[in-house]
Amino acid sequence: MIPRQTFEQSSAAETPVYDAQALTAGGHLALIRLGDQIYTLRITRAGKLILTK
Template identity: 55%
Template sequence: MTTSEPASSPAPDTDGIAIHDARDLVPNGVTANIALDGQLYTLRITQAGNLILTK
């Protein structure tokens, strides 16, 4: 059995806006599903380290 550390809470920016590390949102290192108002989106980290958000 493997255990992983819980994702750390977002760090506030100097403007009070939360900063999330994308790798914490993508547990398998490639994709994560994000829901907003009943819509499902996919967040993907490319091999080049770019983020792509698709519906």
């Protein structure tokens, strides 16, 4: 479950925005579940995002 403060939305018709730093709890890795699959979200040293299965 995503903590409330990591979610921003200006209207119901817009796409939600999540803060990557909050998703990783200030670290560099987060696990994201989609159905029965687990994905890894990684923030690189260069500040880029990598999502892998």
